[in-house]
Amino acid sequence: MLLEIENLDYNINEKPLFSGFKLSIEEQNHHLLTGPSGSGKTTLIHLICGLLSPEKGAIRVAGHDMAAISESGRDKIRREHIGIVFQTLRLVSALDLSANLLLAQRLSRGTTDAPLIASLLERLGIAHRAKAKPHQLSQGEAQRAAIARALVTRPRLLIADEPTSALDEANAGQVADLLLECAADYGVTLLIATHDDRLTPLFPNRIALTEHMLKAA
């Protein structure tokens, strides 16, 4: 099991957001995480990534319980197993695309793999933008660059938080297709948090969070 959540309790402002929440995702079994704003999609992602600690329960990523280890331990699990794509926060602003990918590799693995970077950029159709700074990229290019940044460390789980919400129809379709294709190519499991209905037909599995319901669908 790649991701396993058991009896998760998490409160925000002393009000329960998750109570006894359960979830399990196997390798190569992609999921959409849906729900209206405020339903806890982003919080759940942060809990899975180890950016938040639950009040109770276990969050196992590749067998490691994120809830039971120190912050630096969570940093390590995240570094080694998880790639994250955000809606707008995509790349380190001061570095060009290629340098961003090199930095991501160095931080994650301590080494760099230039051929992998080149092939990923080629695969995502942004090889010609390798030397562009983040602010020079279009929305679609930037989101593809963010996917490249997340994949370049060869994670087992790629979590994307609203990856297509800021994109137009054409770019949203392209990014979703690329996510699925790359996941297949690089053996990555996807967990996509979104309220973008355009993605629903592309993913067979869906975890629906309902506001104040606090339970997985």
Added chain:
Amino acid sequence: MFRLALAYLRDRSLTTALNILLLGISVAMLVLLVQFGNQLSSRLDRDAQGVDLVVGAKGSPLQLILSSIFHIDQPTGNIPLESLNMLRRDPAVKAAIPLALGDNFDGYRIVGTDASYAAFYDGEIAQGKMFEKPMDAVLGAAVAKTTGAQLGQQFIGSHGLETEEGDGQGHDHAPFETVGILAPTGTVIDRLILTSVESVWDVHGIEHDHDEHEDHEKAGHDHDHDGGHDHDTDDETLSARGGLQPELTAILVSYRNAAGAIRIPAMINRQTEMQAATPAVETARLLALFGAGIEGARIFAWILAATGGLAIFIALLNMARAREGDLALLRVMGASKVQVFGTILLEGLITATAGAVLGIATAHAALFVATRSFQTLSDLGLSATLFLPAELGIFAAVLLIGIIAALIPAARIFRINLANTLARTS
């Protein structure tokens, strides 16, 4: 992380350049002050070492010291030749060295003296020999190097301390001949041309007899000149017969014992038409005059350095605020808190290092240009290539300023709530 810190600095290059400039200016000022103060003080000490008293014509004692020891001012006037014998006869006087000044060659002062003057500064002959007869000249090491003069070469002195184009005061009837070149001593004699006192008299057409001079080792002989060439009469007096009397410009005195220090200056100042100036007193006065200005400038420079530190602090604080999303992303990408903290600290350190290096390089370049542009600074022996330990201290202090300025902005990374920041910025 070093490359990332550099990339962030490049990303806001104007702010970075301004901060580096601010620090650079303050460091340059501090280094110049340290260099100037240190080199001036050590130079003055070195040149005045062993000279307990300078006897010369009445006037400003500081001018007498500047002209007779450091050779950077005009003499106060002339003194009678007999005063040399008077001083040498005094049991409290260990040495009395005559100086006859007035001319220069290519900006280098020609000093009429005796062989003991070079020995006083541990001057050794590197080539040729010490001057023996009139119009023999021995060049200081710096003079020989700059002018490229060789042994046997003849040159003509000009009146005054500096040569100006077409000043029409060349003593072309009486050329000097280079008979020796001194080894470098690091003292004032490196920049002097030494000759006998008689040479100076001869150049100016002053009739003299060696019997008049204290140096009875040489056979007395007369040098007769037509006296028809141009010369300034400032430093020569006309005798009652209308001729010029052989005189000296100053006498450098070192005491045999402490009693001399009490008796001789008082005797000279009260009982003769001459004045006695103590180099230690005048040098201290000169340094005190400079010192107040140097201290004020030093305080200003440190304030400027602190301002530079404040500018780095504000720039990094603003950056850390504006870059919260970036910093959070770095954490998500796997950077530890310490790594992100180090990146911000590095930015401060790199800025400070660049400022310090720029400042030190600028100061030495300025010294280089100044010593070549201003004869006085060159005469003071200021060197652009001399690095002082104090500069290392300034360098370290500026690095510390950079680190301190970056500490608070960098420490923000430990207070950032990653989930909140990502929720807000992603």
